[in-house]
Structure formats: C-alpha cells, structure tokens
Amino acid sequence: MCGRFTQFMPWSELVKLYRLTEPYIGRNTPPRYDIAPTQTVPLVRFHS
Numbered sequence: 219m220c221g222r223f224t225q226f227m228p229w230s231e232l233v234k235l236y237r238l239t240e241p242y243i244g245r246n247t248p249p250r251y252d253i254a255p256t257q258t259v260p261l262v263r264f265h266s
Contacts, residue, residue: 230246
C-alpha cells in the first residue's frame with residue numbers, strides 16, 4: 219500500500235465546517251481524489 223488518501227471537500231466547505239477565521243479563507247483548493255503521501259495538502263489543526 220502506498221498510503222494515498224482523499225480530500226473530498228473543497229477548501230470553502232472546510233472553512234464553513236470549522237468556522238475558520240485565519241487569512242487562509244481566500245484559498246480555493248478543489249477536492250482531490252488521489253493524493254500521494256509526498257504531495258502538499260491544506261491542513262486544519264486545533265491549537266489551544
């Protein structure tokens with residue numbers, strides 16, 4: 219197995235889902251269905 223994964227929501231939907239307020243809101247990343255482990259992807263991280 220190569221560890222590929224899927225991002226099935228576009229960035230605009232992730233902003234709404236997680237109520238993001240950082241300046242990354244303008245990003246327009248479409249869904250991707252064949253992401254390799256070496257590719258760069260958007261990340262949402264909880265920081266308290």
